[in-house]
Amino acid sequence: MDCRSDDSIKNYVNDNMEEAIILLETLGKIPAPSNHEEKRAEFCKEWFVNQGAEKVYIDDALNVICEIGCEEHEDIVVFMAHTDVVFPDKQELQMKREGNILYAPGIGDDTANLINLMMGTKYFLKNKVATKKGILIVANSGEEGMGNLKGCKEIFKNYGSRIKEFYSFDCYLGQCITEPVGSCRYKVTVKAQGGHSYADFGNENAIFTMSSLIQELYKIQVPKEAKTTYNVGCIEGGTTINSIAQECSILYEYRSSSDKCLKTMENNFYKIINDFKEKGKMIEIEVLGVRPGMGQIDEEAFERWTNNNVSIIKKYFNGDVKLGTASTDANIPLSMGVMANTIGTIDGDDAHKREEWVDLNSIPMGLSIVLELMLQYAGRV
Structure with missing residues (x-):
């Protein structure tokens, strides 16, 4: 039987359903905080x-x-799904199953998608499938949070221009990400004279200065060319109620699908920081991470390539396939002009919550999508 036939895919998926579930239950318990996916x-x-x-x-x-x-082949196609989860746990992750619903932190983002990639790879290995291009299977690190896409960046560092097409399996069924949301993240620290709240009253308070800085950051008018956002997500500083704070820090980010908008936000950010410095304020900036937006790409070729992927998704998924924007591993190739889609292969919800769940009955659908996407590259040239 032709390994690329519909019957071959259907039979493989049906025969390996239980193995896929066991693999998901096993891998889903293994902790994998970003930067500690060992x-x-x-x-x-x-x-x-x-x-x-x-x-x-x-x-x-x-x-x-x-x-x-x-x-054998110079040109490479990457198929990727990330191992890390957003939670910092170093011990076994808690899991429970109720019928066909499996609950666990990170079980859908991205463990179940990774399982479909792994099972798709098994099909290639067991059938010794010949390929038209090199196939690079990557269970990658560092997609979440402060991982800052380090795993995907490393792949492009090592394989570079050999990579011609790129698939990331992430998100849920019916989602196909075609436009990256870039971001810049900073830790901003204000330092001040501080002192005793009574004896040194009148000395500069780092918390007060930081509050003024935050107000200025929130006055920034975001550019209109593409959706652009900003956020102060964390603030810390000071020591006691009767101490004038000597130090205060915030975590700040801005996001956009447009590199031009990101540059505008960068200019606005540093203008505010420099204005405060010129007033004698002591401010330190640490860049925590940069995720690039869309680079230069052949739009017509990219549209044709994406439409073909969508047709494969629709072959197995009955709902509407939504093309969208998101911050995923595909940011890296798209910023470099490499055709890339992030495609969901599992049904579930509550990503980034400890109650996240997936429907095990959706595994055959997702695995079928993964397999057919991969089998496009089967055969000899």
């Missing part, structure tokens, strides 16, 4: 080896990389 990385590497992978390794960024046909 346990999941080791598990995934061993799993790929057990499926017959001949070249699989963990790189410096804690990506698990499985190469298929990359030595």
